Amino acid sequence: MLTLNRFDHISMAACDWRAQCARFARLFGFRFLREFTPRPDTPFGGSVSRIRNTATEWEILQPDGPDSLVQKFLDQRGPGLHHLTVQVPDIEEAAAELERLGVTPFGGISEDSMWRMAYIHPRDSGGVLWQLYEPKRAEPVNGTRGEAGALGFRRIDHIAIASPDLDARAVWLERVFGMDAGRCWEVPDRGYKGCMLRIPATELKLEILEPLGDEGFLQTFLARRGPGLHHVSCEVESVDAAVEALAAEGVSPAGGVDESGWRRNFFISPRDANGVLFQLFEEPEA
Numbered sequence: 001m002l003t004l005n006r007f008d009h010i011s012m013a014a015c016d017w018r019a020q021c022a023r024f025a026r027l028f029g030f031r032f033l034r035e036f037t038p039r040p041d042t043p044f045g046g047s048v049s050r051i052r053n054t055a056t057e058w059e060i061l062q063p064d065g066p067d068s069l070v071q072k073f074l075d076q077r078g079p080g081l082h083h084l085t086v087q088v089p090d091i092e093e094a095a096a097e098l099e100r101l102g103v104t105p106f107g108g109i110s111e112d113s114m115w116r117m118a119y120i121h122p123r124d125s126g127g128v129l130w131q132l133y134e135p136k137r138a139e140p141v142n143g144t145r146g147e148a149g150a151l152g153f154r155r156i157d158h159i160a161i162a163s164p165d166l167d168a169r170a171v172w173l174e175r176v177f178g179m180d181a182g183r184c185w186e187v188p189d190r191g192y193k194g195c196m197l198r199i200p201a202t203e204l205k206l207e208i209l210e211p212l213g214d215e216g217f218l219q220t221f222l223a224r225r226g227p228g229l230h231h232v233s234c235e236v237e238s239v240d241a242a243v244e245a246l247a248a249e250g251v252s253p254a255g256g257v258d259e260s261g262w263r264r265n266f267f268i269s270p271r272d273a274n275g276v277l278f279q280l281f282e283e284p285e286a
């Protein structure tokens with residue numbers, strides 16, 4: 001399996017990174033860290049923001065010109081989650097290990113001024129574009145403090161992927177990334193089952209969701225978009241306060257507040273969050 005140093009960032013594609021970055025700063029407290037500008041070999045610009053209580057960052061990509069791969073992504077799928085990036089100690093070793101695991105990094109090993117990189121294509125990973133990188137020089141890692149934003153954001157708990165075959169995906173993620181499966185559950189009346197996996201070298205978790213039966217939100221998602229990144233789940237200080245703060249933005253919870261499940265929670269529709277489905281939950285009071 002791969003050795004991971006850390007989970008570096010979650011990336012999304014947007015039409016206008018400035019507007020997107022400002023909105024997520026307001027809502028979630030994601031604080032702007034730096035901008036990057038398009039170059040001939042990377043025809044996209046964007047920003048990186050810090051997320052409270054984690055060393056993982058939030059990246060926003062904006063295409064530069066009609067031929068940009070980010071523009072192609074936007075044309076095909078619209079704005080939303082784009083890739084996940086992890087740091088490895090040695091990119092050659094990581095690429096060789098992927099080959100041993102039967103996964104050929106597409107495009108080989110590439111580099112820019114800061115990083116040497118390899119990619120796992122979504123067709124090999126159940127719909128997720130993974131970027132692996134080795135920094136060329138030591139990088140500062142963010143502290144873990146940060147702001148809570150209007151929604152009272154505390155932390156990201158997990159990133160969820162939709163898959164037609166949970167067991168096979170869990171085995172793959174364990175073989176390739178060393179993720180180990182924890183709690184698994186079934187919710188037949190909502191048409192899905194799930195499993196939570198721990199990711200090495202980060203407090204973030206990965207959730208796999210698989211449809212049960214013929215109808216439900218996941219069946220619709222898979223039919224429309226295929227397997228891949230589904231939602232980001234965040235703890236907030238208070239569900240009620242977050243609902244109120246969203247109402248001030250003219251946004252209401254998609255499907256209302258769920259009182260029945262694992263935690264009191266609600267979803268913000270991708271329509272209201274530039275293509276990203278967010279779940280916000282609160283921990284029960286001790």
Ligand SMILES: [Fe+2]
Nearest residue numbers: 009011059085
């Ligand atoms: Fe990225």
Ligand SMILES: [Fe+2]
Nearest residue numbers: 160207233279
């Ligand atoms: Fe989830």
